[in-house]
Amino acid sequence: MAIVDFRITRFQFARDRVIGDSQVRTDDVHLAALELIDGAGRVGLGFMQSLFAPLPDEAELIRIFAVEIWPGLDGQEPGALAHRVARPRGGNQRRSGIPVEEALQHAVWDLFAKQVGLPLWQLLGGRRSKVRAYASGLDFHLADDAFQALFAHAASEGFTAFKIKVGHAEVERDLHRLDLLAKAVGPDRTVMIDANEAWSPKQTIANLELFRRAGHPIFWMEDPILRSDIDGLRLLRGTAGETLINSGEYLDVSGKRALLQAGGADMLNVHGHVTDVMRIGWFAAELGVPVTLGNTFLEVGVNMALALPEVEWLEYSYQNFEHLVEQPYEIRDGFIHGSQAPGHGLVLSEEARAAWRRPEVLERSALGDAPPQHRLTGVL
Structure with missing residues (x-):
């Protein structure tokens, strides 16, 4: 069943610790959830992330996606997209204006696996x-x-x-x-x-x-x-x-x-x-x-x-x-x-969408405390 719609939700919050390596460090999270929706209402989920600078406002993320990416998805079958062999040449070989490539692959494959009723693995x-x-x-x-x-x-x-x-x-x-x-x-x-x-x-x-x-x-x-x-x-x-x-x-x-x-x-x-x-x-x-x-x-x-x-x-x-x-x-x-559910097994939390959605870029001082750790509590 074809892809008929998409949704992008922008998140921004403080990390619970500074992360990094010998070359880089970061203490904020800048990401957005991409959801691709088929005609039966099934949703494929992916996340785009910027490590060192805030993503654009949500409205701008949606505008760029609609212009650069959506024409190649609208009405397409997820399975066909997942297996399609591209022929990148010249100006067609370029990155999007937003870091969406990995999120797009996750969302397409998630939706494809849900349509055939299998865990992605x-x-x-x-x-x-x-x-x-x-x-x-x-x-x-x-x-x-x-x-x-x-x-x-x-x-x-x-x-x-x-x-x-x-x-x-x-x-x-x-x-x-x-x-x-x-x-x-x-x-x-x-x-x-x-x-x-x-x-x-x-x-x-x-x-x-x-x-x-x-x-x-x-x-x-x-x-x-x-x-x-x-x-x-x-x-x-x-x-x-x-x-x-x-x-x-x-x-x-x-x-x-x-x-x-x-x-x-x-x-x-x-x-x-x-x-x-x-x-x-x-x-x-x-x-x-x-x-x-x-x-x-x-x-x-x-x-x-x-x-x-x-x-x-x-x-x-x-x-x-x-x-x-x-x-x-x-x-x-x-x-x-691995998850036993159809798809890759990750579903965006509506509670998180309500609590941590940030449609507009916030200054570092406005981020407040980091979200609570689900796997690591009271250690750092």
């Missing part, structure tokens, strides 16, 4: 219903006590794998954070680190050896060096021993393919675009390269993780978005479970 071919999750703090800018509290709580919830941000100007602080993590989560843990391209290849080798000598075996290093330094990534793969090189986060599908063909990754890091993730996931499977799902909004990436054969891990980073939907994905005993 099953529609994509998945046969298992859960995947291991690791707790990720986005913790670079947290004070030590908040850092320890976050990861101690994650351990109490059943997580056994933890990723921290590294890449400080003084590597001794990275080592200090690894020491704090060990105290917070105890032994028999799996530890990943993410430098967000802060190091050179030789720095990475030296830092990894420093961490090992201090008693911190590292399961994987994520984006330790520049994404374009494929020779450096191959060097690290050959010198890192048991530590895996997890890369590809910052590359588009073409870049990820080139990275895999050049042998620059032990593990390929993908994110939230359903169609793109499945495309590169199939290629990674042909090469036998494991895929990991990095941060996706409200963990919607669990649907792709369950459908791809090489995915062993999905990232959960306590971003306090769960109040936006009626029911977030279940996380239990270190695993995240």
Whole structure:
């Protein structure tokens, strides 16, 4: 059944903590929900997000969407849109004036899966219903006590794998954070680190050896060096021993393919675009390269993780978005479970729409307190 209407709801609120890495930080949330509606009233949901600057007013979001995006959706079948092969050339190869691309994929695939009555992960071919999750703090800018509290709580919830941000100007602080993590989560843990391209290849080798000598075996290093330094990534793969090189986060599908063909990754890091993730996931499977799902909004990436054969891990980073939907994905005993409902399983909460909708841009001072944490209470 064809798409006949759309709805956009703008949200803006304070985060419950500063998040960031060695390169960036942010303490506000700027996002909008996109809902695509078919002739039977079924709704496909996606979220668009701006990390560092407010989204335009709601009316402007709607105007831009109506001009740039809606003509290609109106009257179209979601299943056809989900599978359509585009031929981007020249001026057709451009980004929208609003960050809607990922939200659009989520909404189209959600609506398609609802129309055929299947959970999205099953529609994509998945046969298992859960995947291991690791707790990720986005913790670079947290004070030590908040850092320890976050990861101690994650351990109490059943997580056994933890990723921290590294890449400080003084590597001794990275080592200090690894020491704090060990105290917070105890032994028999799996530890990943993410430098967000802060190091050179030789720095990475030296830092990894420093961490090992201090008693911190590292399961994987994520984006330790520049994404374009494929020779450096191959060097690290050959010198890192048991530590895996997890890369590809910052590359588009073409870049990820080139990275895999050049042998620059032990593990390929993908994110939230359903169609793109499945495309590169199939290629990674042909090469036998494991895929990991990095941060996706409200963990919607669990649907792709369950459908791809090489995915062993999905990232959960306590971003306090769960109040936006009626029911977030279940996380239990270190695993995240796919929804059994048709679609991707996330439904916008009408209570959240009433409480946190912000049609116009607010100044930082007008945001007030952060929404209550649904998974993390009284820790930070």
